[in-house]
Amino acid sequence: MLPKDFMLGAASAAYQVEGNNTHSDLWLMEQMPHTTFSEPSLDACDHYHRYEEDIRLAAAAGLNAYRFSIEWGRIEPEEGVFDEAEVEHYRDVIRCCRANGVEPVVTLHHFSSPIWLIRKGGWDAETTPADFERYVRHVMERLGGELSFVCTINEANMGLQIARIAERYAQQARAAAAAMAAASQAAEADGAVDESQVQMGLNLKKMMENQQLQKAENKEAFGTEDPQTFQSPRSRHSDEVVCEAHRRARAAIRELCPHVKVGLTLSLHDLQPVPGGEALAAAEWVDEFTHYLPVIEGDDFLGVQNYTRTRVGAEGDLPVPEGAEVTQMGYEFYPQALEHVLRAVAKEWTGDIIVTENGIGTDDDARRVAFIDEALAGVERCLDDGIPVKGYFYWSLMDNFEWQKGYSMRFGLIAFDRATQERSPKPSLAHLGSYVKKPLG
Template sequence: MTFLLGTATAAHQVEGNNTHSDFWIQENMEHTIFVEPSLDACDHYNRFEEDIRLMKEAGLNAYRFSIEWARIEPEMGKFDENEIAHYRKVLESCHENGIEPIVTMHHFSSPKWLITEGGWESEHTVAYFKNYCQYVAENLGELFTYVCTINEANMGIQLAAIIKRIKKQMESNNIQVGINMPVMKDYELQMNETTRAFDLSTGENAHTFLSQRTSFGDELIMRAHEAARDAMRAVCPHLKVGLSLSLHDLQAADDTPETIKNVEKEWQEEFLHYTPYIEKDDFLGIQNYTREIIGVDGIQKAPENAELTQMNYEYYPEALENVIRKVAESFKGELLVTENGIGTADDERRVQFIETALAGVKNCIADGIPVHGYMHWSLLDNFEWQKGYSMTFGLIAVDRQTQKRYPKRSLSVLGSYADKFA
């Protein structure tokens, strides 16, 4: 089997003018916490052929991208055939350039109508999501093999845990007010504004995908995944279906029983409790960016003098190998690295990150772990959600005024590994 080596994007972050999505509404609120709106993003919607050609020229053979639900179904129950035709062209362009498409059905952004219907805490969303995925499979399924239903299905639970930690620090006065207090206030303001924007009469927020998730919402998302998986397989039995999870390399700060227990608890919440829902999946998408060191008091700050990325993650490409090995202890299916990357203005550090991360992947394969692909995040310097365009994860720089593409050395370095995994 050919090792899939490529890169990844998310529709809302690169396509531009995703006007029917919940994120578009949030970006344009009066009191938004987004530093800037997405607008035309990287104009990938119109320039996908150029971008796919750049991947081919670099030597890559795979591309993970998302189909935007808000484009396909801009109104509940009304599907847009023109948008299906658009994504058909994207898929055909991949095949014409020898690129294996890895399709993601939901990458954070949702149709705004879904949020007015209760969003990702509503029982009805399971059926809504299944119907959308089935429609796409019926119309486009013959053009792809790998499909990831939901990107980082555990992100809402991770967000809830982060907010809980911040609140706890506030209550104990053990917090850097100048940094963290505004974040918390801005988050709560955004949720209040989101609720008003979607005109919901109940609930603490509008239940977007990146809201703080309840245990019910967590279960609902996994049920939505299962329903979509089964519906897509029924239409196209050849499909390999999975989802992706955001996973950290969890390391114990010491060997005390309490610390070990804390590490085990974090892994249970981040990964293990999802295993019953994914045991029938064909693959699992692993998404890793860094490690977390855990002590008796929980997650610690990065070590003093540690190199931090633009996102304030610790620069730690070794984390990927550790996470792959840990996941393989419990999940016995095919593994794809669906995201791994670094936000930095220094492309040489990105090159070194890629080299270290891929060395770890090769070690895992040598030990018999079924890793079948690596997708680097991201193809383009894109719209990084609330951070706007200030975070540069891309293998290709984009001039925000002209949309001209400037491939970085990291793109060709990544492509050079195609022969090494052959």
């Protein structure tokens, strides 16, 4: 049984649901002739205008919390220029949550960045932590008094995961180039890039193949052939830029709003070594988690985001086992992974934990229900063993724009018609809400 003050809700990201985030880097990237996006976001779910309906649907189903993000490009469309009307929009979203008995949990950066930031060097620039702090201060000075929980950065480790997969692809490409044409074709047909190892909708193979074609387009859009967006393969230097941005944001939040609990979120896999893969699995866990421990020391909570497991062999990550059930994203259907990750995290992090994302992309809502049941059963077992899990947010509240995969991946508890924007709650929404024993407050 979940505690009565347990936050049970769903999550979204502004860029994926609001629509028309024209001041953000990904909007420009969607428009490029050689874009890696399968389709443009356009109006998305029009959550920007329909948030009241969406929040009310969540509350009516019994959910008592909603994690959503604030779009930096809306708040600061030009460097140092703030749009107060957009600040007030997010105040309205927060107050709508409160009016419906839903705890708002705000994320200040969820993958997309202002165009001007990328033109300055993006997430490799020494100036970015200060720029992020300025934005955070502006938001918290105005909205912090109405918040209790803030995530600074979503999946701070994402760039390292992408770098690992990109390097694997590059190695395969070099090997193929050195082989005979027939061997090269066979290597390509074999599978090469396993995009399911990144917990985000990316077209990694297309990203790598389009690099040369995109250089001129990047130069025109961002002033550089190699823009350092948050999703770019990340160097150790870039990783430190992200970490410093979190430190400065946390300090600003503590100064301005000491009542607010602050943390960041990490994308974590249930790493399962097969014989011979133990050393590699351990190294991956350092990259994904433990090297961030000094960075998050003193945070009020850690946001854990998990979707599946990763089996690791002597040569690296292994494909999904033959015959296993897979989701639309190519992930193995493996809801048990969440419990495993929570237990692994708790061995080295003694603070509070919030499951800020966990979910499944599928058109079979019965499988979504089954996934939720198994995932929450694991959470309850962790709670029984004293692991301080304070909340669970299913990803996602509604079907949405799954980044480079477009609208083909359906994670939502609520479906929507792209032509009419009509909402249709799925049975899984009420099922998740049924776990709430007593509303917060």
